[in-house]
Amino acid sequence: MLFQKPARTIAETISDAWNSLAPLVFPPACCLCSEPTPMRITGENESALITVFCRACETSLVQTGPLLENACMNCGWPRGLCRGFASGGELLPCPRCAARKNSHPFSRITPLYRYQDTVTAAVVAAKYPRNSAITRELARRLAVRCKTRWPELTVLPRSSTPIVTSVPSPVMRQARRGGSGTRLLGQHFAAETGLPYRALMRTTRSIAKQAWLDDDSRRENVSGAFALRRIGFRRPVLMGREIILVDDVMTTGATADEITRVLLDAGAVRVSVAVVALAMREDL
Secondary structure, three states: OOOOOOOOOHHHHHHHHHHHHHHHHOOOEOOOOOOEOOEEEEOOOOEEEEOOOOHHHHHHHHHHOHHHOOOOOOOOOOHHHHOOEOOOOOEOOOHHHHHOOOOOOOOEEEEEEEOOHHHHHHHHHHOOHHHHHHHHHHHHHHHHHHHHHOHHHHOOOOOOOOEEEEOOOOHHHHHHHOOOHHHHHHHHHHHHHOOOEOOOEEEOOOOOOHHHOOHHHHHHHHOOOEEEOOEOOEOOOOOOOEEEEEEEEEOOOHHHHHHHHHHHHOOOOEEEEEEEEEOOOOOO
């Protein structure tokens, strides 16, 4: 007997009808500038899928994407700006990494865009959970980039499945924003990669915004500011696990460094960092 596809429920039928008609009743607008956005047809039932950004914002947003496709795995800077080549085309060590007094404790990093212009607007908007459409789209794009640079993410089953977590926000900051945008970013990233998400980290005290501080103050600001969350009376079991730390923006890497040390001390075998935007200052 041939397998018959289960009949569609009334709820599924109504949902599909609404997804097809809603864009006609409420024309989609760009999540950043409110200009009209195009729609593309996709899916099993040819339902309309609304694009998140208008053509102008999309063009500006992806402008720096190719620049970071082959970024240094250690510091995240573009290969053309931070790496040299021998006469035979052999890749030389990254001079920015070599110039650092101390290397980053995380094992690798994958950035998506440079933190500037429309990218800055999108990242700032994604800090507020009410802008979940932007957060979801940025997470999807970051996941695609990570799968390309970390091919093992596409291989199933995995001998030891990585755990996705995110940089925590202070409680008062979450209250002002209506939640944690970075947690939502991490959850969507996990869903896109098929990996489990765990909110592993918490802040131990108030933290000033890193954007307001110089490099030394950034390190002091986050020193000892993070700890593992407890589930009941237990700490999460991280022994031998790889952790993928998701964040929205990175400048000096002070926050990622501090959280990585906590995770490694708890038994994680390595920490990989996935970040939407890299703030590329020439003095770094």
